[in-house]
Amino acid sequence: MTLDSKAPKDVNDAKPVCPAPFSLTTVTHRAAVVVVGGGVAGSRAAILLAESGLNVILLEKAFIERSGCLAPGVNALNAYIGYGKTPIDYVDYATNDAHSIARKDLLLSMSKLLNEEALWLESIGLAIHKDSKGRYLERSWRNIQVNGGDLKPLIAKATRAQEKILVLEQILATHILTSDNKALGVMGLNLKTGKIVEALAPAVIIATGGAAGLYRPANPPESQNRIWYSPFNVGSGLAMGLRAGAEMTTLEMRFVALRVADTLAPTGTLALGVGASQLNAKNQAYEAEFGHTTSQRVLAFRRQIQRGLGPCSLTAACDPESRARIYRAYLNMCPSQTLQFLESERALKGQIPDRLTTEIAASEPLVQGGHTAGGYWVERDRRTTIEGLWAIGDVAGGCPQKYVTGSLAEANIAATAIAELFKTGSLKSLSHPEDQPLNQELDPELNQPLTQALAKAHQEITRFSQNEPSLFTAKEITQAARKVLDIYAGGIAAGYAYSFASLTAAESRLTALMELTEGLKADSPQTFAAIWEVKDRLLVSLALVAHLKARKETRWPGFGEYLDYPVLDDSLGFVNSRLTPKGIEIIHRPIYPNGLKSEKSL
Amino acid sequence: MSVKIIPDRCRGCGRCLTVCPGDLIALDSSLAAIKEPELCWGCAACLKTCPYEAIALYLSPAQGGRGLKLTIKKDGTTLFWKATAPDYQTVIVTDSAKAKDY
Numbered sequence: 284m285t286l287d288s289k290a291p292k293d294v295n296d297a298k299p300v301c302p303a304p305f306s307l308t309t310v311t312h313r314a315a316v317v318v319v320g321g322g323v324a325g326s327r328a329a330i331l332l333a334e335s336g337l338n339v340i341l342l343e344k345a346f347i348e349r350s351g352c353l354a355p356g357v358n359a360l361n362a363y364i365g366y367g368k369t370p371i372d373y374v375d376y377a378t379n380d381a382h383s384i385a386r387k388d389l390l391l392s393m394s395k396l397l398n399e400e401a402l403w404l405e406s407i408g409l410a411i412h413k414d415s416k417g418r419y420l421e422r423s424w425r426n427i428q429v430n431g432g433d434l435k436p437l438i439a440k441a442t443r444a445q446e447k448i449l450v451l452e453q454i455l456a457t458h459i460l461t462s463d464n465k466a467l468g469v470m471g472l473n474l475k476t477g478k479i480v481e482a483l484a485p486a487v488i489i490a491t492g493g494a495a496g497l498y499r500p501a502n503p504p505e506s507q508n509r510i511w512y513s514p515f516n517v518g519s520g521l522a523m524g525l526r527a528g529a530e531m532t533t534l535e536m537r538f539v540a541l542r543v544a545d546t547l548a549p550t551g552t553l554a555l556g557v558g559a560s561q562l563n564a565k566n567q568a569y570e571a572e573f574g575h576t577t578s579q580r581v582l583a584f585r586r587q588i589q590r591g592l593g594p595c596s597l598t599a600a601c602d603p604e605s606r607a608r609i610y611r612a613y614l615n616m617c618p619s620q621t622l623q624f625l626e627s628e629r630a631l632k633g634q635i636p637d638r639l640t641t642e643i644a645a646s647e648p649l650v651q652g653g654h655t656a657g658g659y660w661v662e663r664d665r666r667t668t669i670e671g672l673w674a675i676g677d678v679a680g681g682c683p684q685k686y687v688t689g690s691l692a693e694a695n696i697a698a699t700a701i702a703e704l705f706k707t708g709s710l711k712s713l714s715h716p717e718d719q720p721l722n723q724e725l726d727p728e729l730n731q732p733l734t735q736a737l738a739k740a741h742q743e744i745t746r747f748s749q750n751e752p753s754l755f756t757a758k759e760i761t762q763a764a765r766k767v768l769d770i771y772a773g774g775i776a777a778g779y780a781y782s783f784a785s786l787t788a789a790e791s792r793l794t795a796l797m798e799l800t801e802g803l804k805a806d807s808p809q810t811f812a813a814i815w816e817v818k819d820r821l822l823v824s825l826a827l828v829a830h831l832k833a834r835k836e837t838r839w840p841g842f843g844e845y846l847d848y849p850v851l852d853d854s855l856g857f858v859n860s861r862l863t864p865k866g867i868e869i870i871h872r873p874i875y876p877n878g879l880k881s882e883k884s885l
Numbered sequence: 886m887s888v889k890i891i892p893d894r895c896r897g898c899g900r901c902l903t904v905c906p907g908d909l910i911a912l913d914s915s916l917a918a919i920k921e922p923e924l925c926w927g928c929a930a931c932l933k934t935c936p937y938e939a940i941a942l943y944l945s946p947a948q949g950g951r952g953l954k955l956t957i958k959k960d961g962t963t964l965f966w967k968a969t970a971p972d973y974q975t976v977i978v979t980d981s982a983k984a985k986d987y
């Protein structure tokens with residue numbers, strides 16, 4: 284199937300003809316399941332589906348060797364059920380940390396699989412620290428140490444070993460193809476060749492991670508991507524879902540991370556690794572002032588700054604051996620942090636102090652369902668509100684404190700459910716039999732709803748090539764959008780606070796920026812990707828602002844303060860949303876949805 | 886800005902091109918080049934992959950960087966992380982196969 288670039292209406296027209304921006308040929312693939320995002324969750328789901336005999340297409344915008352949050356590596360598995368503890372303990376911990384806005388049914392199904400997935404990681408080659416009895420070494424009851432600097436390449440190797448997985452890399456997925464609220468496949472653009480890729484299947488899994496880079500970051504534009512979360516996860520899975528009509532939940536529970544200042548490195552390595560504690564400028568410990576949840580700890584930090592008691596630090600007594608261990612641990616997860624320690628050693632000209640100390644800071648807010656609970660609204664088997672569409676990992680909502688093992692667990696849950704649906708015949712391939720050889724360029728007769736969905740998506744991709752050269756760039760609009768959220772929707776500049784009036788201002792400015800994106804010109808796959816990603820970010824930002832407006836209370840004061848509504852309102856339940864022709868529609872759902880009357884019915 | 890290609894060492898083998906999570910690296914006149922340096926995450930995936938120690942990671946001035954550069958020499962699963970500046974040098978060894986060697 285080939286789309287011709289739009290011919291000029293009149294060949295004698297004196298105006299220069301818009302050149303074909305990128306190849307407009309299309310490649311079509313079919314399989315039983317399409318997985319979008321070859322990170323932790325997506326790769327694991329693809330492996331399990333292939334093991335159950337299904338053909339899988341895995342779409343990844345970069346390369347699975349190091350894509351996603353795991354590119355730098357990990358030094359712990361942060362979700363684990365330690366000795367003497369049960370999955371229910373984890374459910375209680377995560378629900379409490381979320382100040383009650385979490386789905387216990389989702390948390391329980393995940394928690395039951397955490398340790399099994401840790402075993403799987405060990406089976407593919409992850410070196411896990413053990414005690415003298417051969418048991419995993421616990422950093423805390425829900426956290427074990429690992430030597431995971433190369434964990435992502437190990438997962439990639441296990442993925443590539445599966446013959447039934449077709450890994451397609453450098454593909455930016457842009458659309459979930461739907462008809463009648465039913466998923467039919469995914470469309471994307473090959474960033475290398477400029478070809479449009481259609482991946483068709485009756486089951487689609489979204490595993491694109493969370494949304495970073497919505498807010499203005501802590502570091503200046505030249506190092507704008509030196510953030511904590513993967514800057515390449517821009518929320519496109521959420522945007523695709525919104526456009527397809529999927530319901531989202533709890534986007535307003537933004538994650539503000541307490542991190543090492545400047546490098547934005549995670550602090551758990553110091554807190555759990557050498558028992559470092561937070562001290563303000565007067566050397567006072569303040570961490571537990573408001574309580575022990577993540578949000579309360581961020582609040583305690585922010586209050587020190589507001590009271591003139593900053594800067595604050597993370598400090599521990601540290602012998603040379605522990606120091607060396609911490610340096611190695613950071614090299615395995617955030618190498619910049621070791622570099623920062625070494626820069627300070629260098630400044631001290633070899634006089635290494637017996638205390639390890641580093642300044643801490645709060646990050647810009649981000650939206651994700653891995654630490655916090657923002658993402659797709661899913662059922663217990665991780666199916667979304669769109670038939671044939673599943674969501675797992677950081678893109679799925681309602682189930683916080685996932686981390687690596689929780690993302691793997693969700694992959695396991697979704698893959699098991701999908702394999703079962705194929706086994707029972709509830710899911711069947713599209714018009715062509717599923718045993719079509721993979722990787723073949725097909726041009727079959729497509730059934731009508733699919734043809735329509737494809738035509739619409741094609742048009743949405745190619746229209747940007749037909750624009751005249753534009754005054755603005757996608758980069759400028761990205762920066763403008765970040766400024767809007769920073770100032771009007773509770774970013775760092777606004778001290779994480781917002782009001783109904785400021786959110787209304789954010790909405791109108793974001794809407795104006797979204798209109799500007801329509802005039803942007805794509806003249807290469809890369810410029811198209813930049814345009815598409817700013818559109819994705821703007822759509823997620825608009826949904827986020829609608830969520831912030833609707834949660835008329837201040838539930839997680841560390842993450843954000845709604846100045847018009849400083850107190851709690853337990854009647855709000857979950858704040859959910861859907862994109863309709865009229866804009867973002869807000870839906871309130873009870874804390875125990877889906878017939879789950881109470882905790883007892885878990 | 887987080888990483889720099891060291892031109893004398895780069896042999897244009899292309900290995901780093903296929904590991905960047907942001908797909909930021911391309912070959913330019915048969916040497917690796919970071920397409921949009923301001924978009925670099927600083928994850929060091931490219932450093933870990935380069936067989937010729939041809940990529941250096943550093944901190945920007947806004948991150949408190951004062952010119953110390955990190956490069957990696959690889960030997961199987963063992964990585965030798967070298968931090969160098971005119972007045973300073975140190976090497977840290979990690980091995981992803983050894984859990985104890987944390």
Ligand SMILES: Cc1cc2nc3c(=O)[nH]c(=O)nc-3n(C[C@H](O)[C@H](O)[C@H](O)COP(=O)(O)OP(=O)(O)OC[C@H]3O[C@@H](n4cnc5c(N)ncnc54)[C@H](O)[C@@H]3O)c2cc1C
Pocket residue numbers: 319320321322323324325342343344345350351352353355356357358359360361362454455456457490491492493511512513515516517519520549616617653675676677678685686687688690906
């Ligand atoms: C710096 C850092 C350190 C961490 N350390 C730890 C730790 O020590 N222990 C722990 O347990 N957890 C840790 N985590 C959390 C853990 O990494 C995440 O929970 C986990 O990676 C989430 O998995 P995911 O598959 O949802 O997302 P990812 O692993 O990020 O995968 C998302 C994938 O989708 C791809 N993608 C995105 N958009 C598109 C698109 N439009 N088209 C195609 N592909 C797309 C991305 O390229 C990426 O490959 C850490 C996270 C970070 C950021």
Ligand code: SF4
Pocket residue numbers: 887888904905906907908909910919924925926927928929930931932
């Ligand atoms: S450090 Fe990471 S993000 Fe930067 S160029 Fe290398 S691989 Fe890409």
Ligand code: SF4
Pocket residue numbers: 890894895896897898899900901902916917934935936937938939940
């Ligand atoms: S891997 Fe190293 S030598 Fe090869 S192209 Fe990249 S920088 Fe150059």
